[in-house]
Amino acid sequence: MGYNVAIDGPAGAGKSTIAKLVAKEKGYIYVDTGAMYRGLAIHFLKKGVSADDKEAVAAACRDAEVTIGYEDGIQQVYLNGENVTSMLRTEEVGNMASRTSAIPAVREKLLELQRSLARTQDVIMDGRDIGTNILPDADVKIYLTASVETRAKRRYDELREKGEACDLESIAHDIRERDERDMTREIAPLKQAEDAVLVDSSDMTIQEVVDKICSYCK
The missing domain is CATH 3.40.50.300 (P-loop containing nucleotide triphosphate hydrolases)
Incomplete structure (x- = not known):
């Protein structure tokens, strides 16, 4: 029987980055x-x-x-x-x-x-409906989020680093709209599973988030 970790959360919360690092640390397969x-x-x-x-x-x-x-x-x-x-x-x-x-x-x-x-x-998956729909019996469920402002700033910095012109306000506006779409869609909407641990990464470093999630895993 596999050991399963589910990470859900809104766009720009860093789910894939974190999931890959946790997978490496714990020896899981990142799906x-x-x-x-x-x-x-x-x-x-x-x-x-x-x-x-x-x-x-x-x-x-x-x-x-x-x-x-x-x-x-x-x-x-x-x-x-x-x-x-x-x-x-x-x-x-x-x-x-x-x-x-x-x-x-x-x-x-x-x-x-x-x-x-x-x-x-032993797998770790990230998405919008992993803990609620795809792996409802996952051993560990994490709802990874961050404030709209934090997520917008991360995206803004990422685009600026690539040399792309961008506007912080419009990025924040897009993120709010996407959150609304994801949370109200008909099929498998984004929501925190009842038994998921909430991790707000707004004031955390990537390593702090990885360490926190690893602490819940076997």
């Missing part, structure tokens, strides 16, 4: 759901399925197995036993993943694969 969508996209492309043909996409899901593993500390994605990591970042795969990710059959397939992985491996 990159985006990479899993791309793995399925490769399967559809190999089968010559059109992203517009929802029935064909649903049928193609039946014989696809996407798993995640690590070699020399680097994440690898396998499709039906074949390592497809080198193909994940192509434009064609990205477009197919983007177009098929909204199809219910694809989401259901990934849900099944993610839960299957969690049953057999």
Whole structure:
């Protein structure tokens, strides 16, 4: 039986960054759901399925197995036993993943694969509905958040570092709107699970957040 850690929270809370660091510290598998969508996209492309043909996409899901593993500390994605990591970042795969990710059959397939992985491996997953929907029986549930101002400033600094022009106020406005969308969406809205530990990282360093979450884990 796998040991499961679920991290949920709003956009810009640093979930992926923290989850990857906790995974490294504790020896868990970080489940990159985006990479899993791309793995399925490769399967559809190999089968010559059109992203517009929802029935064909649903049928193609039946014989696809996407798993995640690590070699020399680097994440690898396998499709039906074949390592497809080198193909994940192509434009064609990205477009197919983007177009098929909204199809219910694809989401259901990934849900099944993610839960299957969690049953057999020690995993950490982050998202909007991991503790409430995907892994409701996770051993540790964290709701990671930070104030809108803190999240906007982090995003602002990140964009400035890349040399992109940006406005702090408009970033904060976008974050508020996204929070509202995520929390009121019909399917699996963002909310803190009843048994989740609230971690507010507004005044914490990355290492402090990692240490705090690790303290709740085995």
